[in-house]
Amino acid sequence: MQAGLLDTYRKPTLTRGALAWALSAVLSAFYLVLYFTEALTPVARATGLGDKWTLYGFLYTVAMVAGGVYFLRRHGNSRYERIRTIVVVAVQVVLAFALPIVMKVFGAREYYFSYFWPLKIEYLYPSVILSHPFLIVAWSFVGSLVAFPVLAWFLGKRFYCSWVCGCGGLANTAGEPFRHLSDKSEAAWKVEKVSVYLVLAIAVAATVVVWANWAVGSRHPAFASFAFAVQKWYGFAIGAMFAGVLGVGLYPLMGTRVWCRFGCPMAAMLGIIQRFGRFRITVKKDMCIACGNCSTYCEMGIDVRSYAMANQDVRRAACVGCGMCAHLCPRGVLKLENRPVRLKAGQPIRVYAAGP
Amino acid sequence: MHYAILGNGVAGMEAALALRRRDAKARISLISDEHDFFYSRPALMYVFCGQLDLRGTEPYERSSYDRMRLERVRARVGALDAGRRTLAFDDGRPLAYDRLLLAAGSRAREGSWPGTKGPGVHAFVTLRDMEALDRDARPGRRAVVIGGGLIGVEVAEVLLRRGVSVTFVIRESWYFPLALDAQESQVVAEHMRAHGCDVRLGVNVTEIARDGDGRVRSVRLEDGGEVPCDVVVVAIGVVPNTGFLAASGLRLSSGGAIEVDDALRTSAPDVWAAGDCANVTWADGSRRPEQLWYTARDQGRVAARSMSGEDVTYRRGTWYNSAKFFDLEWTTVGHVPALLNWDNTPLDPGPAYRSVFERVPDRPVTWRIVLEGDRVAGFNMLGGRWNHEVLRAWVEEERTLDWVRAHLDEARFDEELGGPVRAGR
Ligand SMILES: Cc1cc2nc3c(=O)[nH]c(=O)nc-3n(C[C@H](O)[C@H](O)[C@H](O)COP(=O)(O)OP(=O)(O)OC[C@H]3O[C@@H](n4cnc5c(N)ncnc54)[C@H](O)[C@@H]3O)c2cc1C
Ligand code: SF4
Ligand code: SF4
Numbered sequence: 001m002q003a004g005l006l007d008t009y010r011k012p013t014l015t016r017g018a019l020a021w022a023l024s025a026v027l028s029a030f031y032l033v034l035y036f037t038e039a040l041t042p043v044a045r046a047t048g049l050g051d052k053w054t055l056y057g058f059l060y061t062v063a064m065v066a067g068g069v070y071f072l073r074r075h076g077n078s079r080y081e082r083i084r085t086i087v088v089v090a091v092q093v094v095l096a097f098a099l100p101i102v103m104k105v106f107g108a109r110e111y112y113f114s115y116f117w118p119l120k121i122e123y124l125y126p127s128v129i130l131s132h133p134f135l136i137v138a139w140s141f142v143g144s145l146v147a148f149p150v151l152a153w154f155l156g157k158r159f160y161c162s163w164v165c166g167c168g169g170l171a172n173t174a175g176e177p178f179r180h181l182s183d184k185s186e187a188a189w190k191v192e193k194v195s196v197y198l199v200l201a202i203a204v205a206a207t208v209v210v211w212a213n214w215a216v217g218s219r220h221p222a223f224a225s226f227a228f229a230v231q232k233w234y235g236f237a238i239g240a241m242f243a244g245v246l247g248v249g250l251y252p253l254m255g256t257r258v259w260c261r262f263g264c265p266m267a268a269m270l271g272i273i274q275r276f277g278r279f280r281i282t283v284k285k286d287m288c289i290a291c292g293n294c295s296t297y298c299e300m301g302i303d304v305r306s307y308a309m310a311n312q313d314v315r316r317a318a319c320v321g322c323g324m325c326a327h328l329c330p331r332g333v334l335k336l337e338n339r340p341v342r343l344k345a346g347q348p349i350r351v352y353a354a355g356p
Numbered sequence: 357m358h359y360a361i362l363g364n365g366v367a368g369m370e371a372a373l374a375l376r377r378r379d380a381k382a383r384i385s386l387i388s389d390e391h392d393f394f395y396s397r398p399a400l401m402y403v404f405c406g407q408l409d410l411r412g413t414e415p416y417e418r419s420s421y422d423r424m425r426l427e428r429v430r431a432r433v434g435a436l437d438a439g440r441r442t443l444a445f446d447d448g449r450p451l452a453y454d455r456l457l458l459a460a461g462s463r464a465r466e467g468s469w470p471g472t473k474g475p476g477v478h479a480f481v482t483l484r485d486m487e488a489l490d491r492d493a494r495p496g497r498r499a500v501v502i503g504g505g506l507i508g509v510e511v512a513e514v515l516l517r518r519g520v521s522v523t524f525v526i527r528e529s530w531y532f533p534l535a536l537d538a539q540e541s542q543v544v545a546e547h548m549r550a551h552g553c554d555v556r557l558g559v560n561v562t563e564i565a566r567d568g569d570g571r572v573r574s575v576r577l578e579d580g581g582e583v584p585c586d587v588v589v590v591a592i593g594v595v596p597n598t599g600f601l602a603a604s605g606l607r608l609s610s611g612g613a614i615e616v617d618d619a620l621r622t623s624a625p626d627v628w629a630a631g632d633c634a635n636v637t638w639a640d641g642s643r644r645p646e647q648l649w650y651t652a653r654d655q656g657r658v659a660a661r662s663m664s665g666e667d668v669t670y671r672r673g674t675w676y677n678s679a680k681f682f683d684l685e686w687t688t689v690g691h692v693p694a695l696l697n698w699d700n701t702p703l704d705p706g707p708a709y710r711s712v713f714e715r716v717p718d719r720p721v722t723w724r725i726v727l728e729g730d731r732v733a734g735f736n737m738l739g740g741r742w743n744h745e746v747l748r749a750w751v752e753e754e755r756t757l758d759w760v761r762a763h764l765d766e767a768r769f770d771e772e773l774g775g776p777v778r779a780g781r
Contacts, residue, residue, distance in 0.1 A: 006517050007406035015409075077683070080771045186417065284769060285745050287678060289649050290366070291399035296412040305415055326771050330680045332687070332741035336772055 002328055004074025005297075013252065014177055020252040028249030035240040054101070060170065061097040064089050067173030074176065078327040080336075084162060088169040096166050111136055114164050117144040118203040119266035121234060125207070126214040149273050155338050156279025157270030158321020161260060167243065168260060171299065172322060175248075175256030179324065182255030182301040189301065192262050192318065199238060200268035206234045238263065257299045261318060271317030278338045279321065281314035283307055287333045294325035294334060308333050357382040359663065360443060360451060362433055363459035366649055367631025369394040369416075370656030371457050371663070376424050378664045384425065385451065387443070389432035390483050393418055397461075398649055400486050405514040410483075436604040438624035455663050458601075458614055458622065458629040459656060462594035462647060467502065471564030476572035477588045480511045492587050495519030499587040500575045502561055504531045506679050508591035509544075512553050513682050515589075522553050523583045525575065529558035533696035535677070535688060539713055540738055543720050544681045551682050556583075558700065564588055594647055596633040609635040613645040618669045619662040620655060628663055630655035636670065648677060674751055675734075676744040684720055687742045690734030690751035692726050712757060716777055725760060732760050740777055741769040 013019045033039050034056055044055035068089040075081045091114050100110035109131065117124035123140045132140075151159045161168045171179075213220075213227030247259030260267050281304070294304035300318045304325045307314045314334075326334040359375050361368045364386045372384050386394075391410075399413040411418075421428060431445040436456075443451045464479030466472060478489040489511075493499060497520050501512045504526030512522045530541035531548075545555050560578035567573045574584045596613040607615040607623035613635035620628050620636075631652035635643050646652075651672060658670040676689045693705040710727040721739035725732055731754040735747045746767040750760055768777065 001402060001405050001407050001514060001517060003517060005405075005407040009403075009409040010406045078771055080773045083773055180412075284743055286650060287676075287744060289398040290396040290413075290415045291402060292396060292408055292412040292415070293399075293402065296408055309415060323771065330685075331678045332685050332769055335741075335769055 001330075002075070002077075005328075008177075008180060014181070016181065016253055023252040024249055027251060028245050031240075031245040031249060035244060050104075057097050057100070060166070061092055063174040064092050064166075064169050065173075067170070067176060071173050071176050075324075075327065078323070080323045081327055084323065085173065087163050088165075089173065091164050092166050092169050113139065114166060116140060116148065116266065118200065118207070118269060119165070119167070119264060121203055121207060121239070121265075122231075125210050125231070148270060152270040152273040153277035154279075156277065156319070156321050156336075157267065157274045158279070158319075158323075158336075160270060161267055161320035162322045165266070167247065167264070168257070168320060168322075170248070171251075171256035171260065175251050178251045178256050179299040180255070180296050181251075181253065182257060182261070182299050184295060184298075184301050184303060192301070195262045196264065196268045196271075196318075199242075199263050200265040202234065202238070203265040206230050255299055255301070257320070260320060261300050267318075267320070274319070275315060275317040278340060279319075280337060281307075281319065281326065282335045282337050283311055283313055284331075284333045284335075285311050287331050289331055291330060293328040293330065297324050297328050299324070304334065358385070358452070358454045359383070359457070360385045360387065360453035360455070361457045361459060362387045362443065363457075363461055363631070363633075364388040364391070364394045364428070365397060365459060365461045365631060365652065366394070367461070367652040367656035367659070368457065368459035370653050371459065371630060371660040372426050373424070374657050374660030375664060376426070378660070383427065385427045385429055385453070386421075387429045387431065387433060387451075389430070392428055392430055393421070395483075397481075400480065400483070401510040401514045404486055404490055405517055433600055436601055436606070436627075438604060438606065438627055441626060454626065456627045457656075457659055457663060458598075458627065458633060459631045459652075459659075460597040460600075460633045461652075462632040462645075463597045464590065465593045465595045467561070467564070467590045467592065469561050469563050471566050471572075472590070474566065474570055474572075476566075476586065477564060477590060479590055480507055481594055489587075489589065493518060493520050497521075497586040498584060499523070499589060500525055500583050500585045501589045501591060502575070503591035503593070504528055504557075505534070505591060505593060506532070507594075508589075509548070509681050511589050511591055512548065513551070516552055520587070523575075523585065524548065524553050524555045525559055525561060525577070525583070526555070526557050527560055527700075528696060528698065529700050530696065531555070531557065533698075534694050535686075535692065536736070536738075537695050537711070537713070537724065539715075540722060540724065540736060543715075543722055543738060544684060547682055547684055547720055556581075594632065596645060598633055609643065609645075611635075611645070615643075618671075619667070620659045620670055621662065628659045630659040636672075639672065639675070646672065650677070674748045676748060678744070684739050685741055686739075687737045687744055687747075688735065689744045689747040690726070690732075691728065692724070692734040692736045719777075721777060723764075725757060727757060730756055732757060741771070742767050743769040 008014055040052040040055055044050055044052045049055045049058055068085050071085050072082060095114040096112050100112055104110050122128050129137050209227050209230050213224055217224040242263045243259045250258045288308035290305060290309055292305055298304055299322060300320055302316050302318055304314055321336055323336055326336055359382055361372050368386060372386055375384055393414045395410060395413045399408060402408040403410050403413060433443050434446045435444045441453055464481040479485045493515055495518055499515050499520045500523045501508050502525045512524045515522050530538050531545050548555050561575055562578050563576040564572060565574045565576055572586060572588055574582045575588060576582050598608060598612050598614060609615055614622055614629040614633050616622055616629050616634045620630055622629050632645055632647045635645055637643055655670055658668050661668045674690055678687045694703055695705060697703050708728045711724050713724045715722045724736040726734035732750060
């Protein structure tokens with residue numbers, strides 16, 4: 001067994017007990033206050049952090065660092081988990097926290113180098129593009145439209161979702177104790193299949209509308225106000241309510257990847273590519289004892305066990321490659337892989353001469 | 357057609373699923389006195405320590421039973437009347453069948469020492485066993501685990517994690533001699549001791565001593581030693597769960613397992629048996645039950661084909677198995693002979709036997725390659741992850757030692773970024 005998981009199912013905070021509901025309410029309330037009031041602004045000023053967003057970034061980063069240490073104590077016996085966690089926390093500290101502050105100090109507009117369209121939808125809005133230096137715009141374009149699809153093809157979407165992204169980073173550090181709460185039911189999967197691609201479609205549509213407005217806006221005031229409404233509505237419904245209030249607020253009830261799984265357009269986009277790319281989880285034939293550790297601790301609610309029992313490699317758009325299923329499998333049945341299929345681990349490249 | 361399946365463990369469940377796939381219309385009854393749904397017995401330790409909930413160990417969603425029209429009967433079968441094709445439940449209700457599969461599994465073998473019967477002495481095979489131990493094994497208590505097999509080590513691990521101190525009493529002079537050699541056992545014993553487990557090798561239990569109120573006080577050992585304790589877990593193997601067949605006329609082995617032919621038919625018409633309770637022919641020609649998850653699964657599938665009229669033969673392919681000793685994973689493939697008898701006399705593996713043992717320096721990672729003459733016949737891999745399919749292919753292809761050594765890396769199945777593994781000489 002994994003020592004850190006002792007009594008997971010005996011803790012009221014981790015089994016949707018009253019405490020879990022209370023915690024969920026507190027987290028949601030925090031996000032509501034953050035997004036829709038200025039209550040945190042005085043706190044930010046008093047602590048010398050300037051505005052509420054910098055304060056939020058600071059708290060977020062602290063949560064990730066502390067959660068990362070906690071994670072390493074629980075799962076640091078896996079080298080994959082160790083390296084992944086150190087990287088995702090380092091990315092947060094450097095690219096998403098320190099660098100933007102440094103930029104601000106030097107009078108530049110802050111920029112979060114680890115976030116990209118369509119997750120950070122405004123990074124491909126004309127307003128952002130036109131107000132940033134060329135190199136940053138290039139970083140953003142090349143990242144979203146060239147590098148990410150290529151990387152997702154070769155490595156799977158995990159390179160972003162589990163190694164870089166701050167949303168995934170918080171889920172896998174501070175949110176770690178809640179990962180088993182992901183909904184494994186078939187019903188959840190049916191919702192997920194629709195909702196995540198719907199949000200991607202909306203994100204693409206919203207981006208197109210905003211660009212179209214930039215191109216023709218001044219001539220069509222009605223369209224301009226429509227585009228403005230789209231932008232605002234997307235920011236409210238998807239950015240604030242879904243990713244923030246629900247995404248983190250539901251940690252104690254539905255696990256840590258509610259946003260990543262049901263809403264994130266980046267996850268949807270990279271997932272489609274992953275589905276046809278190289279990344280998969282190889283299953284060792286006929287070795288599964290059906291214990292359920294993999295499925296229980298899959299934060300994306302994938303029924304990994306059903307694949308293992310059927311000797312089928314896991315190729316799922318949803319998988320964020322956190323590696324936890326492989327790490328926890330007591331029979332070593334699972335292996336994350338992105339080698340070409342013909343070089344699949346444990347499948348000898350059969351070019352030996354016949355005979356011994 | 358009414359198929360009755362006694363037992364919803366892996367053998368029974370796999371048979372039910374296979375029968376349903378073959379016949380969409382048949383009536384299928386799944387009987388169990390243990391749990392309403394198929395769950396993974398090897399996962400009991402994870403439920404005990406709270407890493408999983410019982411529902412998480414059920415491979416199929418509860419709603420799917422109705423969808424697949426698997427009728428579940430939660431009751432204990434007390435008798436079988438094969439002549440009338442009827443099962444009788446303990447409450448007297450009968451259940452008529454057309455074809456019956458007995459997949460009754462195992463129960464724990466009981467100790468025969470004085471003091472065995474009574475409170476405080478536990479087993480770890482069924483859900484009820486687990487629940488009883490769960491109530492009794494409170495943090496701070498002291499436990500003695502008796503028996504040097506796979507269930508014993510799992511129990512020792514979860515008890516220790518819970519804060520129960522554990523003395524692991526093993527009759528043989530090294531741990532798990534059925535599958536490990538002396539050096540491998542040494543590695544495992546060191547590992548268990550490093551986790552705080554007090555491992556006592558080569559000692560026999562003579563008595564479970566109780567105080568005036570009947571509470572367990574200690575375990576007495578043959579060497580005169582005495583281990584004070586509050587809880588005892590007896591993990592000295594399992595026996596077929598076939599007591600209810602005593603009056604059925606079915607042919608049983610001396611150990612109580614149900615005799616079956618190659619198509620898993622029992623001695624009675626329209627009755628098949630599969631899994632832990634069936635006495636089958638092993639590769640070496642001997643007849644014994646195979647008490648493994650993997651074989652129970654395969655037997656259940658074969659039995660279903662046999663029951664639906666196919667001409668099938670159950671044969672286990674090249675042997676493989678896996679387990680975990682605390683944090684040490686173990687994979688075995690092919691012919692790895694036992695080297696020590698239960699009475700601590702050495703077993704002769706035959707003149708052609710030779711083995712090569714290697715250990716990664718400073719890490720509990722070892723492998724043993726077993727040779728028959730100059731060909732590789734088996735692998736015993738400890739501490740790392742290996743793909744048994746690759747190792748199996750090499751055994752079947754009768755590779756030489758040098759060849760296998762040169763290609764060993766191809767069989768590795770460790771997590772990514774696991775780093776290199778090199779044996780020291
Ligand atoms: C703690 C533990 C860990 C294990 N770990 C491993 C492992 O890691 N790898 C491995 O290969 N094997 C392992 N095993 C062995 C493996 O679990 C068994 O070989 C396998 O479960 C046998 O399956 P089965 O379907 O034959 O029987 P079982 O799973 O035992 O199912 C038998 C069913 O029959 C029912 N039944 C029996 N008699 C009656 C009756 N009279 N009336 C009504 N119902 C009845 C029982 O309720 C039970 O549900 C482990 C066993 C235990 C106990
Ligand atoms: S399938 Fe495994 S690697 Fe993928 S998200 Fe689930 S637990 Fe993580
Ligand atoms: S793949 Fe591993 S963790 Fe998942 S059910 Fe099978 S044995 Fe358990």
